[in-house]
Amino acid sequence: MTLQPPAAQSLETAALDGEGERPAFNLLRWYAVVSLAVILSVAIGLGLVSSRFIINESVERDALLTAQFIQSIAEAEVRHVAVPNIRTMGELLDPRLDASFSDVPAQVRQMARWEFLDHIAHLPDMLLANIYAPDRMVIWSSNPALVGRMIESDDDLERAFDYKMRVSASYHDIDDARSEQKFLVPPQRLFIENYIPLFDTSGEQVTAMVEIYKEPRDLIARIERGLLLLWLGTALGATVVYCGLFLIVRRAARVLAAQHKQLVNNETYVALGEMSSAVAHSLRNPLASIRSSAELAQEFDDGAARKNIDDIIGQVDRMSHWVRELLQSLRPLSDEAEPVALDGIVRDCVQAHAAQIIRARVEVELDDLAGIRVLGQPVMLAQVFNSLISNALEAMPEGGRFSVRVQARTRRLVSIRLADTGKGMSSQQLRMAFKPFFTTKRGGLGVGLVLVRRIVERFGGTVKLGSREGQGTWVTVALRRVKA
Structure with missing residues (x-):
C-alpha cells in the first residue's frame, strides 16, 4: 500500500497545482459570516423593540392605575365631606381660592384638602408628589421646599395642561436642570413620572395637576425578569435559527x-x-x-x-x-450489484498472493468474515482486494505484518480495515494517492487506487486511506451490507 519514489515529476507537479487551487467563492464561509450578521441584527432589533414595548406598556399600566386611584380618592373625599356637587377636589386644593368658595365652609374645605393630600403623601413607592395650579405654581408638595415655586419649561407639564390628558414617562437618571425633581430620597434605578389632571365639574377645565414620582420596586423587578426572559428567548431563537440554517447550508455546500x-x-x-x-x-x-x-x-x-x-x-x-x-x-462500470460473500472473496485474494507472501516473509492476520454478505460484483470486488493486497505486499519487501479486520459492523454497512507495517507515505503522497495517473512506484501506471475507489463507490461504499511514514498504511473499505 506504500508508494515508491516518484516516477513522473511533471505529472506530480501538475497534480499538485490542481490540488492547490481553491474555489474563488466559499459558500459556507460567506453564509456563516453574512447570516450571523443578519440574524444578530434582526435579533437585537427585535429585542430592543420588544424591550421598549414591555417597559412602555408596564409604565403606562402603572400610570393608569395611579391616575384612577388618585381621581377616585378625589371624588370620594369630596363626597365624604359633603361638598356641594358644584365643587371638585381640583378647585379646593389651591389655598389662594379659599375666599372664592363662600358656599363651602372653611373647615370643610380644609378637611377635604387634608384627607386628599394625606392619601397622596402615603402612596406606596412614592418618591415625590407635587400639585400644580393652572398658573404652574406648586401649591403643595411632599417636599416643602418646592411649595410656592413657579415651574417653567417643563414640556410634559405643559402637554398635560394643554391637551388635558394623563402624561407618563420613565427615567433612569435625575435631571438636575428640572427644578421640580428635588427628591428627599433619591431613586435607585428606574423611576416613573405621572401627570394626572383634575377637572372642574364640567370636565373641560383643568383646575389642578397632580405630579407623582414613583419607584415601583415590584414592577421594576417584574420588568427586569421579563426583559431577561425576552433576551434569553431572543438569543436562543437566533441561535436555533442560525444553527439550523447553517446545518442546511453546510449540507448543501457539501452536496454541491x-x-x-x-x-x-x-x-x-x-x-x-x-x-x-x-x-x-x-x-x-x-x-x-x-x-x-x-x-x-x-x-x-x-x-x-x-x-x-x-x-x-x-x-x-x-x-x-x-x-x-x-x-x-x-471503462464504464455498469455491472449490477448482487449479494456477495465477503469471506470467500478476501480469502481467495490472499491465497492468490500466497507465493509473494511466503517470499517476503509477511505475517497475515485475517478476521472471521463468515456470514458477512455485501452488495457488489464478485469480479470487481476481487479486483479491489487484489489491488490493495498487492500494494501492501510491495510496501513490505523485507517482511512485516498484514491484517484484514472488521472495524465496524452496522445494519447498513460493514467496514473492513486492511493494514500493513510497511514504509508508509508522506502527507503529500497521501493527498495525491487517489489522483488519476499519480504514482510513486517504478513501473506503475497510477490507476490502481483510482479504480478501487470507483468500484467501491459504484456499489454505494466508501474508501478511506491513512498512513504514517515508517509505520505503515491502512485502508478502510466500507461496503453496503446485505441483511441475512
Missing part, C-alpha cells in the same frame, strides 16, 4: 462540492478515456508485432542477443499490461 468534484472527475475521465483509448488501441498492434518478431528471433538465436530479445519481450508484456490496466480503469 461532491457534485462539482464528480462532474470534474467525469469530464476528466471522458477526456482521458477518449485519449487513452486512442493511444491504447494504436499501441496494441505495434506491440503485438514487436512481440511476435522478438519471439521469432528468439527461436533462431541462442547467442549473446538472446538476453536482449528476452528484455524486449518482457518490456512489451509490461506495456501490454499497462494498456489493459488503462482500458480497464477507464
Whole structure:
C-alpha cells in the first residue's frame, strides 16, 4: 500500500497545482459570516423593540392605575365631606381660592384638602408628589421646599395642561436642570413620572395637576425578569435559527462540492478515456508485432542477443499490461450489484498472493468474515482486494505484518480495515494517492487506487486511506451490507 519514489515529476507537479487551487467563492464561509450578521441584527432589533414595548406598556399600566386611584380618592373625599356637587377636589386644593368658595365652609374645605393630600403623601413607592395650579405654581408638595415655586419649561407639564390628558414617562437618571425633581430620597434605578389632571365639574377645565414620582420596586423587578426572559428567548431563537440554517447550508455546500468534484472527475475521465483509448488501441498492434518478431528471433538465436530479445519481450508484456490496466480503469462500470460473500472473496485474494507472501516473509492476520454478505460484483470486488493486497505486499519487501479486520459492523454497512507495517507515505503522497495517473512506484501506471475507489463507490461504499511514514498504511473499505 506504500508508494515508491516518484516516477513522473511533471505529472506530480501538475497534480499538485490542481490540488492547490481553491474555489474563488466559499459558500459556507460567506453564509456563516453574512447570516450571523443578519440574524444578530434582526435579533437585537427585535429585542430592543420588544424591550421598549414591555417597559412602555408596564409604565403606562402603572400610570393608569395611579391616575384612577388618585381621581377616585378625589371624588370620594369630596363626597365624604359633603361638598356641594358644584365643587371638585381640583378647585379646593389651591389655598389662594379659599375666599372664592363662600358656599363651602372653611373647615370643610380644609378637611377635604387634608384627607386628599394625606392619601397622596402615603402612596406606596412614592418618591415625590407635587400639585400644580393652572398658573404652574406648586401649591403643595411632599417636599416643602418646592411649595410656592413657579415651574417653567417643563414640556410634559405643559402637554398635560394643554391637551388635558394623563402624561407618563420613565427615567433612569435625575435631571438636575428640572427644578421640580428635588427628591428627599433619591431613586435607585428606574423611576416613573405621572401627570394626572383634575377637572372642574364640567370636565373641560383643568383646575389642578397632580405630579407623582414613583419607584415601583415590584414592577421594576417584574420588568427586569421579563426583559431577561425576552433576551434569553431572543438569543436562543437566533441561535436555533442560525444553527439550523447553517446545518442546511453546510449540507448543501457539501452536496454541491461532491457534485462539482464528480462532474470534474467525469469530464476528466471522458477526456482521458477518449485519449487513452486512442493511444491504447494504436499501441496494441505495434506491440503485438514487436512481440511476435522478438519471439521469432528468439527461436533462431541462442547467442549473446538472446538476453536482449528476452528484455524486449518482457518490456512489451509490461506495456501490454499497462494498456489493459488503462482500458480497464477507464471503462464504464455498469455491472449490477448482487449479494456477495465477503469471506470467500478476501480469502481467495490472499491465497492468490500466497507465493509473494511466503517470499517476503509477511505475517497475515485475517478476521472471521463468515456470514458477512455485501452488495457488489464478485469480479470487481476481487479486483479491489487484489489491488490493495498487492500494494501492501510491495510496501513490505523485507517482511512485516498484514491484517484484514472488521472495524465496524452496522445494519447498513460493514467496514473492513486492511493494514500493513510497511514504509508508509508522506502527507503529500497521501493527498495525491487517489489522483488519476499519480504514482510513486517504478513501473506503475497510477490507476490502481483510482479504480478501487470507483468500484467501491459504484456499489454505494466508501474508501478511506491513512498512513504514517515508517509505520505503515491502512485502508478502510466500507461496503453496503446485505441483511441475512
